[in-house]
Amino acid sequence: MIVAVDGPTASGKGTIAKALAAHFGLPHLDTGLLYRAVGRQVALHGGDPDDPADALAACTFPDALLKEETLRSEAAGSLASRVSVHPAVRRALYDRQRAFALQPGGAVLDGRDIGTVIAPEAQVKLFVTASVAERAHRRWLEMSARGIAVDLAAMERDIAARDDRDMNRADAPLMAAPGALVLDTTTLGREEAIAAAIEAVGARLSAPPTPPGA
Ligand code: DC
Numbered sequence: 001m002i003v004a005v006d007g008p009t010a011s012g013k014g015t016i017a018k019a020l021a022a023h024f025g026l027p028h029l030d031t032g033l034l035y036r037a038v039g040r041q042v043a044l045h046g047g048d049p050d051d052p053a054d055a056l057a058a059c060t061f062p063d064a065l066l067k068e069e070t071l072r073s074e075a076a077g078s079l080a081s082r083v084s085v086h087p088a089v090r091r092a093l094y095d096r097q098r099a100f101a102l103q104p105g106g107a108v109l110d111g112r113d114i115g116t117v118i119a120p121e122a123q124v125k126l127f128v129t130a131s132v133a134e135r136a137h138r139r140w141l142e143m144s145a146r147g148i149a150v151d152l153a154a155m156e157r158d159i160a161a162r163d164d165r166d167m168n169r170a171d172a173p174l175m176a177a178p179g180a181l182v183l184d185t186t187t188l189g190r191e192e193a194i195a196a197a198i199e200a201v202g203a204r205l206s207a208p209p210t211p212p213g214a
Contacts, residue, residue: 001026001106002121003201004114007128008163008174009077010135012185012193016128017110019194020201024108029100031111031118032080034093036071037061039079049082058083059092074139074150074158081162084112085169094118112166115177124204126197127176130186132160 003020007013014030021028039049041061047054070076083089094117101107101119109118115125130138136156143150166174176182181200185193 001123001205002101002119003106003108004119004122004125004177004180005108005110005128006112006114006116006126006174006177006180007110008112008135008166009159010139011128011130012138012188012190013110013126013128015190016126016183016185016194016197017108020197021108023198024201026106026108027100027103028108028110029097031093031097031109031114032077033066033071034096035080035084035089036076037065038083038089038093039081040065040068040071040076042083043079049079052086052088055083055086056088056092059089074143074155078158078162081165085165085171087171090117090171112174113172115180116175117172120177122177124201125177125180126200127180127182128193128197129182129184132156132163134186135159 001024003024003026005013005017005020017030018028038055038058038061041058042049042054045058047058049055065071097109097118101109111118115122115127133156136152136159139159140150140152140155181204183193183196183200188196
C-alpha cells in the first residue's frame with residue numbers, strides 16, 4: 001500500500017506520516033529532507049539557490065547531509081522551497097522518491113507532490129492542512145522550546161511566503177491531489193490529528209474499490 005501525505009509547512013503532515021508508517025508497519029520517507037539537503041548543499045558551495053544550474057549541481061549531495069540537524073532549521077526550509085521551483089531539481093529527485101514508493105510492501109511518503117506526481121496511484125492520499133496563524137504558532141512554540149528567539153509575526157509572514165512559493169510554482173505546485181482526503185488540523189492536538197488520520201486511512205482501506213471511470 002502506498003500512502004501519500006501532502007500539505008504545507010507545519011501542517012502536521014510529517015508527524016502524521018510518521019505515525020501512519022508506525023501504525024501500518026510501513027517505511028517512511030520525508031521528501032522535504034531531500035529538497036532541504038539540496039538547498040544546504042548549494043549554500044555550502046556558495047551557489048545561488050535561485051540559479052537552476054547551481055541548484056541542479058547540488059542534487060548530488062552526499063547522503064550524510066540528510067542526517068544534519070541544520071536541515072531542520074527555518075533557513076534550510078526556505079532554501080529548500082527556493083531550489084524546489086526548478087524543474088531540473090524535481091526531475092533529479094524523482095527516481096529516488098519513486099523507487100521508495102514502489103518498494104515491495106508499500107510505503108508512506110510525505111511532501112508536496114506525492115499524490116499528484118510521485119505516486120499518483122497511491123491507494124491513500126491525505127492532504128493535511130491548518131491555518132497560517134496556527135502553523136506559525138506551532139513553529140514558534142517549537143523554536144521557543146529549543147531556545148531560539150523568533151518573532152511570531154515574522155514567522156507568520158515567512159510561512160505565508162513559503163506557501164505562496166510552493167503553491168504557485170509552475171512545476172508540481174502544492175495542491176490536494178484529486179480524491180485526497182483533506183485533514184484540517186487547525187483545531188486538533190497532536191494525538192487527535194494522528195487518530196483522525198489513522199481512522200481516515202483505515203476507512204479508505206476498508207471502502208470498496210471505486211469502479212474505473214467513476
Ligand atoms: O516539508 P518541508 O518543509 O521539509 O519542505 C521544504 C521545502 O521543500 C518546501 O517548502 C517545498 C519543497 N518540497 C517540495 O517541493 N516537494 C516535496 N515533495 C517536498 C518538499
